[in-house]
Amino acid sequence: MTQQNPDPEQRIGPRPLERPAVDPSSAAAFGRPAGVDGAFSPHAAARPPLGGLPSAPPTPDALASAFGRTPADTGVRLQRPPGAGGGDAGDEGHLWSEDADPWRDPAAGAVIGPPAVPKDDDEPAAGSTRGTGALLSLPDVLFGRRVKPVALALLGVVALVIGAAGGLVGWVVARSGDALTSDVTLAQVEPGVQRPVGSVSDIATRVRPAVVSIEVRMEQGGGTGSGVFIDGSGYILTNWHVVTLEGRATPESTITTVFTDGTRAEAKVVGTDAKTDLAVIKVAVTNPTVLQFGDSDKLQVGDPVIAVGSPLGLSDTVTQGIVSALHRPVVAGGENGEAPITYDAIQTDAAINQGNSGGPLVDATGALIGINSAIRSSTGNTGSIGLGFAIPGNDAKRIAETIIRDGQVKHADIGANVKSVSADTAEGAQVVNVADGGAAAAAGIAEGDVIRKVGDRQVRNAAELTVAVREHRPGDTVPVVLARQGRELTIQVTLRSD
Incomplete structure (x- = not known):
């Protein structure tokens, strides 16, 4: 028997439901609006029939060819499920491999892939209610309601404790890590070095203030030497070749004396004796330190002696030696038609160099027993080799007295x-x-x-x-x-x- 579709207008409605009585107040709050019988339409008669609903126009052939599925004659309508068989031998090596996407249909015209722009990791996930809140400022952290002051103080105490513990550990490791270093206190001798009367240090302390450096300047060149105070009036005994630059000085030349404390004073020539290489100059000073003459005739070979002067410009230099020989005739100079310098020298091995000339040679009591004047050097060596010569103090005293008294000396x-x-x-x-x-x-x-x-x-x-x-x-x-x-x-x- 053939069943005919009923007329849409003759469709049978739903079975009536047994509706219990509803309280008027609840019905007013939860009921449908007036005139609405169902959930889908205000009035069933207003809806169009099912076949009368509007639909989308057919897909253009160009889009269907580009994005549609394979032609209808292939019989492929669904993607293969994972593990499903099918296909022929030609499918081997196709995209259907263990490493490929098992849900992708190689014959599909379009493939759903990842979005063109990668997702920002920092961007919150879709549907997430968590957002970026306002950052805490320093006032908020220190004084605001977001961080309690007690918690902040506790955090500071914890940081301080951790830092102190780390420093202590580092100190312990540093002390124990290197066996070559340690915290030691070096021993010191008590009392200090003893300097008895008559020692070299004692003699040098008493003699050095009486010794001066002598600087001679002329228009072209100059020179330096040494001298020693022999009188409280400011008389200084030195060498002739120091104050006259071996006869090259002129009346316009200037002579400056430099004391051990750095004080400088201009000096004038009192008189000279070229034949014995002695000269006396004078400076205007008050209460200078003066050396007393000793008896050079009582010296013996081997007696200790000390030389003081300014060798090579090194002022206030002290050297020590002994009397190497006595009555050693020394001859020097004699160039330019002048009489040669000749004196009966004291030989010593105390280091004497250029600049020591005119300085004192003293004995173990600090008495003046010679004026350093010359050295003997080897070939190619102009420095001291332990052969120094000094004018005997007795001869120097006699000549200095004559110069101060007469201004010149006769021999x-x-x-x-x-x-x-x-x-x-x-x-x-x-x-x-x-x-x-x-x-x-x-x-x-x-x-x-x-x-x-x-x-x-x-x-x-x-x-x-x-x-x-x-x-x-x-x-x-x-x-x-x-x-x-x-x-x-x-x-x-x-x-x-x-």
């Missing part, structure tokens, strides 16, 4: 030119010529005679004859022993002034 002279000789029959100073009207001519000394002794002084060379004669004064009559034609004879010679 005894024998009136003969000599040369050093050494032979089996005679050793001494051989007369080369005799000056007319001199002491040698008056006493009968002839050319060729060999002078071997003057007074009590043995003469072994020409320099020793000069110092032996200068030990006496002009006008003194002294016995002279000489060798003439193999015979030794003694004659009396009255010395004259140079």
